[in-house]
Amino acid sequence: MKSHARVVVIGGGVVGCSVLYHLTKFGWTDVVLLERSELTSGSTWHAAGGMHTINGDPNVAKLQKYTVELYKEIEEYSGQDIGLHMTSGLMLAATKERFDWMKSLLAKGKYAGGEATLISAQEAHEMMPLLDPKQFVGAVFDPHEGHLDPYGTTHAYAKSAKKNGAEIYLHTKVEDLVQLEDGTWRVITDKGEIRAEHVVNAAGLWAREVGRMVGLELPVLAMEHMYLITEDMPEVIEFNKTTGKELMHCVDFDGEIYIRQERNGMLMGTYEKDCRPWSPIETPWTFGHELLAEDLERITNELEIGFRHFPAFNNAGIKKIINGPFTFSPDGNPLVGPVRGMTNFWSACAVMAGFSQGGGVGLALANWIIEGDPGFDVFAMDVCRYGDYATLAYTNAKVRENYSRRFSIRYPNEELPGARPLLTTPVYDKLKAAGAVFGASYGLETPLWFAPEGVEDKFSWRRSTDFEAVGREAKAVRESVGLMETSGFAKYMVSGEGAKDWLDHMLAGKIPAVGSMALAPMLNEAGKLIGDFTVANMDDEDFLVIGSGIAEDYHMRWFEQHLPDDGSVDVEPLNLGLLGLSIAGPKARDVLAKLTHLDVSDAAFPFMAIREMDLGMAPAIVGRVSYTGDLGYEIWMRPEYQRYLFETLMEAGAEFGISLFGLRALNALRLEKAFGSWSREYRPLYGPYEAGLGRFVALKKPADFIGKKAAMEEKLSGGTLRLKTFIVEAKDADVIGDEPISYKGEVCGWVTSGGFAHASGVSVALGYVPKEIADELDGWSVEILGDILPARLQPQPLFDANGSRMRN
Numbered sequence: 001m002k003s004h005a006r007v008v009v010i011g012g013g014v015v016g017c018s019v020l021y022h023l024t025k026f027g028w029t030d031v032v033l034l035e036r037s038e039l040t041s042g043s044t045w046h047a048a049g050g051m052h053t054i055n056g057d058p059n060v061a062k063l064q065k066y067t068v069e070l071y072k073e074i075e076e077y078s079g080q081d082i083g084l085h086m087t088s089g090l091m092l093a094a095t096k097e098r099f100d101w102m103k104s105l106l107a108k109g110k111y112a113g114g115e116a117t118l119i120s121a122q123e124a125h126e127m128m129p130l131l132d133p134k135q136f137v138g139a140v141f142d143p144h145e146g147h148l149d150p151y152g153t154t155h156a157y158a159k160s161a162k163k164n165g166a167e168i169y170l171h172t173k174v175e176d177l178v179q180l181e182d183g184t185w186r187v188i189t190d191k192g193e194i195r196a197e198h199v200v201n202a203a204g205l206w207a208r209e210v211g212r213m214v215g216l217e218l219p220v221l222a223m224e225h226m227y228l229i230t231e232d233m234p235e236v237i238e239f240n241k242t243t244g245k246e247l248m249h250c251v252d253f254d255g256e257i258y259i260r261q262e263r264n265g266m267l268m269g270t271y272e273k274d275c276r277p278w279s280p281i282e283t284p285w286t287f288g289h290e291l292l293a294e295d296l297e298r299i300t301n302e303l304e305i306g307f308r309h310f311p312a313f314n315n316a317g318i319k320k321i322i323n324g325p326f327t328f329s330p331d332g333n334p335l336v337g338p339v340r341g342m343t344n345f346w347s348a349c350a351v352m353a354g355f356s357q358g359g360g361v362g363l364a365l366a367n368w369i370i371e372g373d374p375g376f377d378v379f380a381m382d383v384c385r386y387g388d389y390a391t392l393a394y395t396n397a398k399v400r401e402n403y404s405r406r407f408s409i410r411y412p413n414e415e416l417p418g419a420r421p422l423l424t425t426p427v428y429d430k431l432k433a434a435g436a437v438f439g440a441s442y443g444l445e446t447p448l449w450f451a452p453e454g455v456e457d458k459f460s461w462r463r464s465t466d467f468e469a470v471g472r473e474a475k476a477v478r479e480s481v482g483l484m485e486t487s488g489f490a491k492y493m494v495s496g497e498g499a500k501d502w503l504d505h506m507l508a509g510k511i512p513a514v515g516s517m518a519l520a521p522m523l524n525e526a527g528k529l530i531g532d533f534t535v536a537n538m539d540d541e542d543f544l545v546i547g548s549g550i551a552e553d554y555h556m557r558w559f560e561q562h563l564p565d566d567g568s569v570d571v572e573p574l575n576l577g578l579l580g581l582s583i584a585g586p587k588a589r590d591v592l593a594k595l596t597h598l599d600v601s602d603a604a605f606p607f608m609a610i611r612e613m614d615l616g617m618a619p620a621i622v623g624r625v626s627y628t629g630d631l632g633y634e635i636w637m638r639p640e641y642q643r644y645l646f647e648t649l650m651e652a653g654a655e656f657g658i659s660l661f662g663l664r665a666l667n668a669l670r671l672e673k674a675f676g677s678w679s680r681e682y683r684p685l686y687g688p689y690e691a692g693l694g695r696f697v698a699l700k701k702p703a704d705f706i707g708k709k710a711a712m713e714e715k716l717s718g719g720t721l722r723l724k725t726f727i728v729e730a731k732d733a734d735v736i737g738d739e740p741i742s743y744k745g746e747v748c749g750w751v752t753s754g755g756f757a758h759a760s761g762v763s764v765a766l767g768y769v770p771k772e773i774a775d776e777l778d779g780w781s782v783e784i785l786g787d788i789l790p791a792r793l794q795p796q797p798l799f800d801a802n803g804s805r806m807r808n
């Protein structure tokens with residue numbers, strides 16, 4: 001065994017072998033893979049080997065497309081047969097709601113060049129005679145689906161990597177990992193030790209245990225999963241004989257099953273409601289090439305529907321039942337990337353669809369290790385999308401929920417109940433008593449809207465029961481004053497003598513003067529948006545930085561990677577140690593004035609000013625800014641003062657009819673100002689000029705900020721896209737995000753977010769379109785649930801275009 005390697009990959013499943021292959025493909029050949037047994041000895045060997053490109057998240061869909069297209073390449077390069085069967089596939093809908101969902105899924109694929117099409121149940125039957133067309137409303141046909149041999153595929157990656165110079169040591173178990181002062185890793189195995197610059201955790205079923213070797217509790221859990229294989233079926237043999245083709249894959253969402261041909265019979269698997277975690281506390285190291293005991297009773301309900309939807313199964317004998325474990329993260333997406341707070345420790349685990357996603361995961365991770373960046377937008381599978389709230393028990397609850405809902409519809413306004421409530425603030429009960437309907441964001445219960453008595457959130461693709469109430473909340477802000485909780489934002493205190501210079505280097509915007517705030521995008525070296533913050537200069541050595549709540553760990557990882565090691569700068573995530581309330585609307589100043597003796601007139605406390613001040617008896621930090629785009633204040637306080645401040649503000653606001661509003665009304669309000677939001681309008685796919693944030697990029701400031709050169713180039717070239725606002729002639733449904741935008745009938749862009757802007761009475765979509773046509777007022781359309789709806793470009797903000805409400 002080698003004594004040194006640049007990278008050690010732990011785990012020879014499909015994911016580890018893909019990572020190894022991609023590292024060598026990009027020129028890093030001093031790389032080693034360690035496997036405790038034979039290759040494929042985790043969940044890989046008993047996988048059903050199905051793969052497809054369609055995914056609800058367009059960025060994940062791109063990775064899946066990459067994976068599927070890679071198979072021919074590795075088969076040829078390695079000379080290893082991977083048993084590829086590109087059969088094509090059907091997604092079947094048994095209800096109208098499901099068909100609506102499929103329409104929206106399909107629409108998302110359009111701008112990415114997806115070739116899937118909607119077909120009738122009868123057409124589906126003609127393609128796949130085993131299904132009973134009477135059971136279905138319609139289907140999606142996808143030409144890019146199929147299955148392969150998991151063993152052959154894993155070996156093809158491994159052989160290709162070896163051909164490029166990688167080494168693989170089988171029967172070598174990693175027993176411990178120790179990082180040395182110089183940052184290198186001692187990889188301690190039962191066969192000796194290797195010193196490595198980088199360690200990749202691709203340990204699949206044991207990823208949690210390998211994480212624990214370095215003190216991590218990764219949010220990953222294995223679930224039992226069953227599929228059955230039938231004896232030969234005459235219907236299958238007949239179809240093969242008469243058409244010369246294999247039967248295609250089917251995912252039957254309402255039956256919660258998937259089927260495909262297996263030799264002369266069929267394979268049927270299910271994500272059953274009555275699901276079971278496997279080894280919830282610790283995966284036994286003794287587990288090898290074994291299967292779990294079959295438990296047909298647990299999947300009887302699903303099989304019954306399956307047999308009804310595909311009647312030929314009723315006459316087929318069952319040859320084999322496979323029950324094997326494989327791993328999931330709480331949202332079902334992989335956990336990929338560098339782990340925050342550690343040097344050169346990489347995660348490539350929780351890949352539940354290794355044959356659809358393994359190639360993309362390997363590509364992203366190899367790019368990340370070699371170039372310092374995954375090369376595309378992988379936030380949906382970034383290991384940093386979870387904070388420390390994702391404990392073992394949280395993960396258990398969420399993974400079970402996710403598994404059992406794998407084929408369920410998730411409506412755009414649907415909040416899932418698993419592992420909730422977990423994080424709450426002191427005003428939670430008060431908001432709840434006022435009718436708050438909560439969503440969980442980064443573990444925190446956050447009010448979405450306030451339901452009048454007797455009204456509940458009804459999940460739908462269309463406008464729903466919250467519509468009127470959200471409208472009232474939004475209008476109340478515009479007409480008088482509203483209060484919302486803003487604790488869900490991420491807050492960081494950046495302090496120290498080097499803090500100002502460091503922020504100047506990290507952020508593309510200007511660092512404000514003492515007592516002021518500024519909006520500041522953050523860019524990566526390639527000049528793409530990796531954050532947008534409000535920076536408040538408290539005293540030139542302490543800066544309160546406010547950003548997106550869901551990106552707290554993601555941003556902390558970046559901050560920590562760039563901290564100077566002389567101790568001159570400290571970044572502390574304040575998390576729920578600092579909570580927020582915000583008041584907004586034309587009467588907001590009057591409310592504030594009642595609680596302080598200080599002058600809060602526009603002259604004394606102008607737009608973007610920030611002050612420490614007592615409100616009533618409570619110390620607070622008050623910034624004059626509001627995401628509603630109205631006159632407003634963000635008020636930050638220690639948790640122990642939040643209840644008092646909430647009551648005091650509500651009391652002071654009573655004479656102005658102050659009302660509570662939630663995130664849905666905030667969304668309606670910010671759309672009227674065309675304010676973008678992190679992870680929708682602003683993400684590493686876009687440059688600041690494309691995103692309309694160019695005015696916040698201080699190219700002339702002396703500091704050499706990260707991404708400056710690329711930002712200069714983008715300004716010169718203008719980039720390729722523009723973020724624009726459209727008014728859509730919507731009917732009873734508004735955009736959600738990812739719908740295609742067309743110009744003169746041709747799909748040319750995509751929606752990032754939108755909704756109904758209640759105070760203006762119009763349906764709004766924000767989205768990216770090519771810059772060459774981005775100023776055209778007419779000729780646009782947006783697809784919502786299969787309807788192509790005319791849209792008009794909205795060149796200025798719908799509300800307060802000159803900003804006088806916000807600024808005066």
Ligand SMILES: Cc1cc2nc3c(=O)[nH]c(=O)nc-3n(C[C@H](O)[C@H](O)[C@H](O)COP(=O)(O)OP(=O)(O)OC[C@H]3O[C@@H](n4cnc5c(N)ncnc54)[C@H](O)[C@@H]3O)c2cc1C
Nearest residue numbers: 011013015036042043044048049050174204205353354355
């Ligand atoms: C019944 C079933 C059906 C499935 N069907 C499909 C399907 O149709 N399509 C699809 O895409 N996916 C399917 N899957 C999921 C698929 O199997 C996984 O996505 C995939 O196997 C994950 O691969 P991996 O490399 O991450 O993990 P694993 O396959 O678990 O590999 C991890 C490897 O790491 C090794 N290892 C662990 N710890 C150490 C250590 N300390 N030292 C050295 N080596 C170590 C293990 O021995 C193992 O070989 C199915 C899974 C099951 C159970």
